[in-house]
Amino acid sequence: MQEKNYSMKEAMLFSQRVAQLSKALWKSVEKDWQQWIKPYDLNINEHHILWIAYHLNGASISDVAKFGVMHVSTAFNFSKKLEERNLLKFSKKENDKRNTYIQITPQGEEILLNLMETYEPDKFSVFSGAIPIRQLYGKFPEMIEMMAVIRNIYGEDFMEIFERSFSNIDSQFVVEEGKITKKKIEKQVETV
Secondary structure (H helix, E strand, O other): OOOOOOOHHHHHHHHHHHHHHHHHHHHHHHHHHHHHHHHHOOOHHHHHHHHHHHHHOOEEHHHHHHHHOOOHHHHHHHHHHHHHOOOEEEEEEOOEEEEEEEEEOHHHHHHHHHHHHOOOHHHOHHHHHHHHHHHHHOOOOOOHHHHHHHHHHHOHHHHHHHHHHHHHHHHHEEEEOOEEEEOOOOOOOOOO
16 A cells, blocks of 8 residues: 555645635636637537537547546537537548547638637736736746646546647747737649
């Protein structure tokens, strides 16, 4: 049996701090997120599903549930609503008839890109709350330790998808006139 190098009191205090801070943070994030997506008649689960479908470029409902941190039935039901609005399409793979896959449609991608363009940092209280730290230290708060905790809970796959979505934004989007927009892909003309 592994020896504990912490006390019960220390463990309980850590767990409660994380729980209470997470709840307070989530309340703020939830309010800001809902306000941001409200003009597009989306809820948080629907937006998150569009985000996942976009960054995974085709995902199974199981993947959506896993990476969206939601129950499979929740992922399926909200994906179905998005399909009814023509923002997602469902499919089965020839070699995998058991799983249902989703793909973002051009209309879904347009909404997602419009949301990115309409992002206004000052309307997000968590961002505003981090500004004094950035002003003081010249950078935003580090997430590395929290990411390590999440990695230990949800696994490496979760963190890979988490990082991929942010890497995609970094490589595929630019800021033009104060708005986040997708880079224009120049078509190359071949000469014979």
